[in-house]
Amino acid sequence: MLRDALKGLTVLDFTQIAAGPTCSMLLADMGARVIKVEPPSGDLGRLLGPAWVGNDSALYHGFNRGKQGLCLDLKQPEAVAVVERLVLEADILIESMRPGVMERLGLGHARLAELNPALVYCSISAYGQQGPYAQRAGVDGILQADSGLMSLIGLPDAPPCKVQAPVVDVVTGYMACMSILAKLRARQQDGQGGHLDVSLMNSALALQQSSINSFLHDGQRPVPIGSAAPYAAPNEAFRTADGWIMVAAYNGNRWQQLCAVLGQAQWVNDPRFATSALRVEHRAAMQAALNGVFGQQPTAHWLERLQAADILCANVANYDDLLEHPQLAANGLLATVEHPRHGRLRSVGFPVNSAEAACEPYLPAPDLGEHTRSVLRSFEFSEARIDALLASGAAR
Known part of the structure; x- marks a missing residue:
């Protein structure tokens, strides 16, 4: 062990x-x-x-x-x-x-x-x-x-x-x-x-290996872009009817699947969105289009449909959500420490083989x-x- x-x-x-x-x-x-x-x-x-x-x-x-x-x-x-x-x-x-x-x-x-x-x-x-x-x-x-x-x-x-x-x-x-x-x-x-x-x-x-390596190659200084990734799109958070959803659907097949799930098949042939590089270039237009659709339904609605289509996605969770996350218990990462004066304290445990570690x-x-x-x-x-x-x- x-x-x-x-x-x-x-x-x-x-x-x-x-x-x-x-x-x-x-x-x-x-x-x-x-x-x-x-x-x-x-x-x-x-x-x-x-x-x-x-x-x-x-x-x-x-x-x-x-x-x-x-x-x-x-x-x-x-x-x-x-x-x-x-x-x-x-x-x-x-x-x-x-x-x-x-x-x-x-x-x-x-x-x-x-x-x-x-x-x-x-x-x-x-x-x-x-x-x-x-x-x-x-x-x-x-x-x-x-x-x-x-x-x-x-x-x-x-x-x-x-x-x-x-x-x-x-x-x-x-x-x-x-x-x-x-x-x-x-x-x-x-x-x-x-x-x-x-x-x-x-x-x-x-x-910062990815960002620094890119800068060393092309000299383009990175700028803050919120939740987005500068090298791929869509790979960012979108507003839903009741919160936010993070979506990574930047390769060809997943972009096509995302368009299908959202009922927007015409985006597949839109010259601004044909490749991930073009979607990065036209990110503002892509974000506006996607936010317009994601905003029509709650996060849970989209999570169910995107996951069924094998599109990478997640709720943008707060810490209350995190404590209810089913994988947290499965991984055994939330450790309990018995303190002689303060009673039971919880913290993040050893992160490798954490289910095994939780036994100790x-x-x-x-x-x-x-x-x-x-x-x-x-x-x-x-x-x-x-x-x-x-x-x-x-x-x-």
Whole structure:
């Protein structure tokens, strides 16, 4: 099972908010022991609400399930010494501080590789560890803007718009996880770890492969066109009598079938609509024609008829619709976590073989420093030393 594929691996997680926590959560979902190391002020993601679960944000709980919580003040040498001890038995370290911060703390890759040459050390930053922007901080929205992604989103002549879900953060977390797994595979051959440089900027660019590749080829700057695809038509949302329907019927056969279902056989021979490329060129006229017909009936009416004709379509769902989606239950992707203080919490679960994954219970996100004492005990710290660390404020 994927959910126990990484059992026996230990991860030290020095990340906050979403990108790094996504990576470490995936590793925890696959069975790794993830020790989330937080400063006394806690992960900044705890403060990003609404919505709230107790005093912490739902975002924090959604990105940190299955981890153990260790609280250290890395400005104190005693806390740095604790990390050095943990690194001796760790397989993976993930950090998302600004480049150079871990080095100044004495916890950079070069130093820790001396202690444990097999350590896979993954740095996640806004722009990367090198280059003129390396010292710039950045979050999801900033990188959506700076990478050009925001220029693709929204409608012409409207204010800039971004994807509300932190897509750059999340895909960066997946990129980091993929890179770590690849480095672990390489380590099986040579026994050596290494330093991985994963950035939000590169991940944001990877999200835009189709648009950037097109621009590199023809120099035509893409413009926002709402729900439509710039390379095919119809491949967009149309207004129905009670909502919206997304339709992808751009190849020859499906366009003909769509015209038949809509009772508009004459469109097949319309020179403006003869090919997908022509429909892209004459998109405004095509949209006006299709909206005029789709608007006569509710979404359910059209879904039934289009699906019967094997035309790709979907209701443009809101989150209330999503919770009623029959495939959501079939895939087992909506995870339930039993929290000792907050009861049953729901979140998106591990997305691969999710029905299988749902059979394994998820552990809740840790409270700040919840497992500090038990984690230190597991690394053979004496009770006296643990008490001293807690008393000094180096640990909490």
